[in-house]
Amino acid sequence: MIDGSPDYRDFGLEFPSDFVFGSATASYQIEGAAHEDGRGPSIWDTFSHTAGKIVNGDTGDSACDHYHRVESDLDLMAELGLESYRFSIAWPRIQAEGTGAPNEKGLAFYGRLVDGLLERGIRPIATLYHWDLPQALEDRGGWTNRDTAYRFADYAHHVGEALGDRVSMWTTLNEPWCSAYLGYGSGAHAPGRMNGADALTAVHHLNLAHGLGLVALRDVARNDPQYSATLNLHVVRGEEEPRSEESRAEAIRRIDALANRAFTGPMLRGEYPADLIEDTAGVTDWAFVQPGDTALIQQPIDVLGVNYYSTVTVRMWDGVSPRVNADGHKDMGGSPWPGSEHVEFLPQAGPYTDMGWNIAPDGLEDLLVDLHEQFPGLPLMVTENGAAFPDEVVDGRVRDVERIDYLRRHFTAAHRAMQRGVDLRGYQVWSLLDNFEWGYGYTKRFGIVHVDYETQQRTLKDSAHWYRELISSRRIPQ
Ligand code: FCB
Numbered sequence: 001m002i003d004g005s006p007d008y009r010d011f012g013l014e015f016p017s018d019f020v021f022g023s024a025t026a027s028y029q030i031e032g033a034a035h036e037d038g039r040g041p042s043i044w045d046t047f048s049h050t051a052g053k054i055v056n057g058d059t060g061d062s063a064c065d066h067y068h069r070v071e072s073d074l075d076l077m078a079e080l081g082l083e084s085y086r087f088s089i090a091w092p093r094i095q096a097e098g099t100g101a102p103n104e105k106g107l108a109f110y111g112r113l114v115d116g117l118l119e120r121g122i123r124p125i126a127t128l129y130h131w132d133l134p135q136a137l138e139d140r141g142g143w144t145n146r147d148t149a150y151r152f153a154d155y156a157h158h159v160g161e162a163l164g165d166r167v168s169m170w171t172t173l174n175e176p177w178c179s180a181y182l183g184y185g186s187g188a189h190a191p192g193r194m195n196g197a198d199a200l201t202a203v204h205h206l207n208l209a210h211g212l213g214l215v216a217l218r219d220v221a222r223n224d225p226q227y228s229a230t231l232n233l234h235v236v237r238g239e240e241e242p243r244s245e246e247s248r249a250e251a252i253r254r255i256d257a258l259a260n261r262a263f264t265g266p267m268l269r270g271e272y273p274a275d276l277i278e279d280t281a282g283v284t285d286w287a288f289v290q291p292g293d294t295a296l297i298q299q300p301i302d303v304l305g306v307n308y309y310s311t312v313t314v315r316m317w318d319g320v321s322p323r324v325n326a327d328g329h330k331d332m333g334g335s336p337w338p339g340s341e342h343v344e345f346l347p348q349a350g351p352y353t354d355m356g357w358n359i360a361p362d363g364l365e366d367l368l369v370d371l372h373e374q375f376p377g378l379p380l381m382v383t384e385n386g387a388a389f390p391d392e393v394v395d396g397r398v399r400d401v402e403r404i405d406y407l408r409r410h411f412t413a414a415h416r417a418m419q420r421g422v423d424l425r426g427y428q429v430w431s432l433l434d435n436f437e438w439g440y441g442y443t444k445r446f447g448i449v450h451v452d453y454e455t456q457q458r459t460l461k462d463s464a465h466w467y468r469e470l471i472s473s474r475r476i477p478q
Contacts, residue, residue, distance in 0.1 A: 004416065008361040008409040013476045015415065020123065020426030021471040022084030023077070024384050026130035026174065028060045029435035031090065033067035039107035040096025042132035043142070047190030048436075053332075058441025064433050065456050067109065073458075074116040076449060077432065079469040080464055084123040086428040087113065087382060088378065090128035091155055098134030098151050100265075102158040110159075114166045123168040125383075125428065127230065128156055128213060130174040131189065138191050143179060143202035146288065153212035157220060164221035171383070173215040175232040176206040177259055181336035186329060188439050194334025196283045202289050207266045208221060211297035218299075229267060230305030230383045233371070234259035235363040239315045239346065251314040254279055254340040268375055270298035280339035303425055304371065305383035308364045308410075310357035313346045328357055330439045353406070354388040354444055361409040368417035368424060379423045385410050386430035388437065388444040391461060398450050398461035407454055407463060411476050429467060433458070 004010045015021075028044045048059035066073055077085055091098065093106030110126075117124045131154065137148050156172070163362040173179070182189035185199030193199075210229050216226065236255045240246035253367065257276040265273045271294050277286055310328065317323050319342070327345035329449065335341050364385065371380060387406040391398045418424050434447035442453055448464040451457075469477045 003416075004412065008412040008416075009405070010412040010415070011298060011408070011476045011478045013412060013415045015474050017287075017474070019424070019474070020381070020383035021467075022082050022086055022123070022125065022426060023080070023432040024086035024426045024428040024430050025066075025432050025435065026088040026127070027090035027093075028063070028130070028132045029437070030060040030064040030066040030433055032060065032065045034061045037068065037093070038103040038197055039090065039106065040092040040098075041135040042092045043135055043138045046135050046138075047192055049277050050192070053192060054439055055112060055441045055443050058416040058436065058443075062284065062453075063436050064345055064451050066433070069456065070109070070113055070116065073433070074113070074120060075118075076458060077122055080122040080448075080460075080468050082122050082347045083471065084125050084168070084426060084428065085117055085432070086125040086171075087129065088127040089159055090132050092132060092134040094158055095134060095155055097136035099136075099154070102162070107158070107162040108220075110163060114163055118166060124166065125169045125171065126159075126163065126167045127171040127174050128152075129172065129179075129209070130182075131179055133191075133375065142191055143184065143205045144198045146205055146208070149205045149209040149212055152209035153216040153398045154218040156213040156301040162218040164217065164225070165223050167221075167223075167225055169226040169228060169303065170217055170221070171228045171230050172210040173206060174230045175307060176203065176210070176229075176263060177232050179206055181258075182210045182329060182336075185334050185338055186336040187332040187334040188330040188336075192332070193331070194290045196280075196335065196338030198231065199336070199338050200284050200286070201288050204293070205263050206284070207263065207297045208293055210267060211299050214299040214301070215296075226302035227299075228301050228303040228305050228381070228383075229263075230307055231260070231263050232307040233264075235308070235311040235360075235367050236309055239312045239313065242315060243318075247316040251316045251343050254343055255312065255314050255337070258340055260336060264374070266294045267299040267301070268298065268304075268378070270294050271346055283338045288355065299367070301378075303379045303381050304375070305381050306367065306371065307384035308367055309355075309385065309387075311348065311350050311360045311363040314343050315343045317344045328355070332439075335477060354390050355440075359387070359406060359409070361413040364410050365413040368414065368422045369420050372417075379425050381425045382414060382427040384428060384430040386446050386448075388446045391434075391445050393450055393452070393459050396459065398459060400461045403448070403461065403463040404466045407467065408476060411470070415476070
C-alpha cells in the first residue's frame with residue numbers, strides 16, 4: 001500500500017533528477033501557414049474543409065500561427081522551464097505530395113525549431129506522424145495502400161538526414177489507433193472513411209510504417225537518439241455487476257485486442273494476437289499481412305510513449321436494449337470497433353473534463369503498472385496527459401483550478417507507478433497551447449497557455465505557473 005491521498009491529491013512528491021518534464025503539441029493543431037513555403041495539403045486540410053466534419057467549420061489554416069511565431073513560442077517554453085518539447089513534423093511540409101525530393105524550406109523550419117530548443121536547453125522529442133498524411137497519398141489509398149508504409153520510410157529517411165544529428169528522441173507514430181479506427185472506421189477523423197476492413201488494413205500498414213520508419217531513421221541518425229512509438233492504450237474496465245463473469249471478461253478481452261494488442265503485439269512481441277484475428281474474421285482475412293512483416297515491425301525501441309486521458313467501461317450488448325456507445329469519440333456514423341460492434345461502452349462516473357471524458361488518475365497508475373508487468377524492462381514515458389476546460393481570461397489571468405487538480409492527480413498517479421517499480425522516464429503535458437482539437441475545432445481548450453485566436457495573444461494559465469514550479473522544484477506543488 002502506498003501512503004497518500006485516496007483521491008490522488010498529493011503534494012510534495014519528488015521526481016528523480018533525470019525525469020524529463022515537458023509539454024506536447026502537434027503540427028496541424030498549432031502551425032497554421034497551411035499554404036506556405038511549399039507545404040502540400042494533408043488529409044486534415046481536406047477533411048476540415050468538408051462541410052459538417054468539424055464543429056463550427058473550423059480548420060487548421062491559421063491555428064495558433066506557430067509557424068510564424070516559433071521564436072516567441074520557444075521563449076515561452078523557456079519561461080516555463082520546460083526540459084523537453086514534444087512536437088510533430090508535418091509530412092506535407094517535407095514532401096508536398098508524400099513522395100520525391102524533400103522540400104528544403106520545410107526542413108529548414110523544423111531545423112530552426114530544433115536549434116531554438118537546443119539553444120534554450122530543451123530536449124527535442126520529434127514525432128514523425130501525428131495524423132497529417134499528404135492528401136496525394138490518400139488519393140492513392142492512404143493507409144489502406146501498403147505502399148504508404150514505404151513512402152513513410154522515405155520521409156523518415158529525409159527527416160532523419162536533416163535532423164538526425166540533433167533530435168534527442170524520435171517517435172514514429174502518434175496514436176495509430178486514432179489514425180486507423182477513427183480515420184477509416186468511424187469516420188470521426190480524416191480521411192473520414194467508414195469501413196471496418198479498411199480500418200484493420202490501416203492498422204497493419206501503420207504498424208509496418210513504424211517498423212520501416214525505425215529502420216530508415218537508425219540508418220541515418222548520427223547522435224545516438226532514443227526511438228519510440230506513442231500509443232493511446234485503452235484502460236478497459238468491466239461492469240461492476242456483470243450479467244456473467246464470462247461476458248465481462250469477453251468484452252474486456254475484445255476491446256483490449258482491438259485497441260491495445262493490435263499494436264503492442266506486432267511492435268513488441270512480433271506477432272498479431274490470435275484472438276484479434278479470430279474476432280475480426282468476419283471483417284477481414286488479414287491477407288494484407290505478408291510473410292516477414294511482423295518481424296520487421298518488431299524493431300527495438302528505447303521507450304514506449306503512453307498517451308492517457310481517461311478509461312472506458314465495456315460490456316457485451318444483450319442485442320435487445322438500445323446499444324450504449326459512450327466510448328468518448330464523436331459519432332459520425334461508422335464504428336471504430338470492427339468485429340466487436342456488439343460490445344457496449346457504458347457511461348462512467350465523473351468528474352468529467354470539457355470533452356466529457358471521466359477523470360480517473362488511478363487508470364494511469366494501472367496502465368503504467370500493467371505495461372511494466374507485460375513488458376518488463378521497457379522504459380515508459382507519458383507522452384500526453386492533460387485536460388480541456390472552458391477557460392477564460394479575466395483581468396489578464398486564467399484561473400484554471402480544475403486543470404491544476406487534474407495534473408496534480410495524474411502526476412501523483414505517475415509517481416505512485418514509479419514507486420511500484422515502473423521505469424517512467426518523463427511526462428509531456430498535453431498541451432503547451434490551446435489548439436485545433438480535431439473534430440471539435442477550437443471549442444476545446446487543452447493548453448496550459450491560453451491562446452486568443454483573434455489576436456494570437458498567449459496568456460500563461462495558472463496551471464502553467466503551477467507546472468513551472470513543479471519543474472523547478474521537482475516536487476508536486478501545494
Ligand atoms: C490525443 C491526440 C492529441 C490531442 C489529445 C487531446 O488523442 O494525440 O492530438 O488531440 O488527444
